[in-house]
Amino acid sequence: MSTTVLPRVNYLNVRTTVASWLLTKDHKRIGVLYMIVVALAFFLGSIFAAGVRIELTTPAGDFVSADTYNRLFTMHAVFMVFFVLIPVVPAILGNFAMPLMIGAKDVAFPTLNLMSWYIFVIGFLFTIAALVLGGVDTGWTFYTPYSSNVSASNVLLAGLGVFITGFSSILTGLNFMVTIHRMRAPGMTWFRLPLFVWALYATSLVMILGTPVVAITLFMVVLERAFGFGIFDPRLGGDPVLFQHLFWFYSHPAVYIMILPPMGVISEVVACFSRKNLFGYSFVAFSSLAIAVFGFLVWAHHLFVAGISPYSAMIFSFLSFAVAIPSAVKTFNWTATLYQGAIWWRAPLMWVFGFIGLFLVGGLTGLFLASLGLDVHLHDTYFVVAHFHYIMVGGAIMGFFAGLHYWWPKMTGRLYSNALATSAAVLVFVGFNLTFGPQFILGYLGMPRRYHAYPDEFQVLNVLSSAGASILAAGYTLIACYLLYSLWKGEEAGANPWLATGLEWKTESPPSPHNFEETPIVNEGAYEYSKREIKVA
Amino acid sequence: MLSGIPLFPEQASTLAPEVDALYFFVTAVTAFFALLVVMAVVIFAIKYRDRTGDRVGAPIIGSIGLELSWTIIPFFISMAIFGWSTVVFFHLVRAPDQTLEIYSTGKQWMWRFQHIDGQSEINELHVPLGRPVKVIFTSEDVLHSLYIPAFRVKADAIPGRYSSVWFTPTKVGEYHLFCAEYCGTKHSGMIGRVVVMEPNEHQAWLSGGGGLSMQARGEQLFQQLGCASCHLPDGSGRGPALPGRFGTQETLANGATVTVNDTYIRESILTPQMRLVAGYQPVMPTFQGQVNEEGLMSLIEYIKSLPTAGQPAAAPQAGGTAPAAAVQSGPR
Known part of the structure; x- marks a missing residue:
């Protein structure tokens, strides 16, 4: 593709055979490999979401059958959670940018990094097999005893798919952690690290400590389902609520695997386009670690109506309020960074503005659900659906797009149309709010989740939601169009199109296979924009 | 057009106004902070806009005072929400001593209610106005969740255990009864209605069925x-x-x-x-x-x-x- 226009040797054109991609140990190429699989999973997940939204435009269950509907929302979530949200920022942007940002030639274990991708693909193929053979209908949460002994769908295959994919996550976390400890360029001290690297470090901690638990849990479901071990089914002497404890012990921290890396992206982009030091650098860095650690102590807030004792519910409610504080601290620091900046309105920053708006709503509605007195009413309603989409899509996906737009020129050497990218950000922001905003009201009105058909009085809000989803789809399609177009016709980006400070911008775009001709030496903090030899705004 | 859409479900139990008051409070507090941040972002983005892209911002690194205040103030506000919501929660989960007990079983895909006097019903629950009612239930198969939005109560039905919800109905009428925990194919069909009746009518209804107590x-x-x-x-x-x-x-x-x-x-x-x-x-x-x-x-x-x-x-x-x-x- 770019070989004819950019004759310089870079990581994309150094070798172009398919084998050279499939056997690559280059972290940048592995990032691109992840991007291809994740894009496929995102496409599949979106198709299922479209099916769900079409079904819900009318109160009666008339577009697809109840069984099909249950498979649609389950497969939507399984693909989106395990194959999009968890890998999207760490495995794509983290793999591509992190070694560059710390001045390393690669990650600590390049072969292991490639193996992680293969494990990811094998898990993906298992899940695809589950899909092709008829799908899964348990919900992505695989609650027992429905998943272990009742559901007639392909729980084993999907469970194994997620189980296998987990190892990819564990190995990536391990790889990143060792890389950040051992591979930093001379002078790149901990407090000169870009905040995206701090965020990845905190995320790696969660990946390494949390993922084994969900892997074991799903394996226990497989044991009960396939061999009749009595672990979760009360008829076999098991405890169904035990599953929920084990599942959420990982799956709540997994939310932080999804949101911490995008938060890191936001810090990079806000500092760059405000031309300022990030306000409160060390508070933002440590808030990532605080979230990672406290995130392990809040799992039972998913069980407030599942028969846990009111006193333990109180403790988990308290801790859930506490974990909200570091996220609030980050948001205040990003806002303060803008103050007296020289704010350059480019597309990546527009995505950041979208992120802040949506993440605010997502985070603050989390307080409603952490409140015991409100959660009893709101639990398992559309309020919850709206809340986590604001965090997952409004936060994680908007953050990913901020990062993709920021590093795209570095990855491809090309610039996309700033006007189109800004329009896409606006389109996604508006479409998203129209899709999920009405769902907060639906939830408080009492519409339960995972309903194939619903009472008539909920229709208007559901129609609004479906209309919003079509705008959202147009926004995502637009992104794909101008980014792909930029590969052929995009302007050459040059090494540093944003005039940013990070080490990744000191090498060419796209970078050479070994990142840097000479190992860079670092002698200042990550965001010393104000020291540059240009006039103060 | 939007005037026809209700924003809140009907309040039909003594607990509903309590939950709603808390909801308004949390909505007001969070909306205030959301607007504060959004306004700051919008004002800064416009006021400090630089069209050239080659200027730099002021050399500000941070402020311990600000960091402490936006850590401590939100913490205390969230503790206020925590305290209030915990009080409401204990009202929701602690039934009064004297209640009318009704037993129920959830199974794929129906709710069966068993009144102590012998009357039983499926996907319908008749209760008297103004009297505390406690529904004690379990599940015969998978997880379910008994949810009555107008009363603001919900609890999961778990095979092998008993759960309960309690409420005092305050308004005669018919209200939705939902299964809120996904339970398989006809999860969305596992719905019914709660009928709140005047106490004397309820008494008549109860004695109409017969059967062994x-x-x-x-x-x-x-x-x-x-x-x-x-x-x-x-x-x-x-x-x-x-x-x-x-x-x-x-x-x-x-x-x-x-x-x-x-x-x-x-x-x-x-x-x-x-x-x-x-x-x-x-x-x-x-x-x-x-x-x-x-x-x-x-x-x-x-x-x-x-x-x-x-x-x-x-x-x-x-x-x-x-x-x-x-x-x-x-x-x-």
């Missing part, structure tokens, strides 16, 4: 299953005497203590060896597969109704059929 049915089972042959009311049998036992603390064989409640009685019938009362031999057979959920609830209701020890009036005498055949079939 739960207590009578429980007594019948107590004899049929042979419980009475060991659980002698005077404590001289091979099992503990049951009158006056409900709600008390028992010391177990392993030294732990347990409150005798619905779940413990149920467990003792189905898996008697699991938590044995101290001083008794592990001789009781399991009754798993011998008695269904409704039967278990009737037995519990019967045991609850037994008078305090020393008043053997209503206690049945020994002499039921021996459960010899029942011992053979274990759990599925």
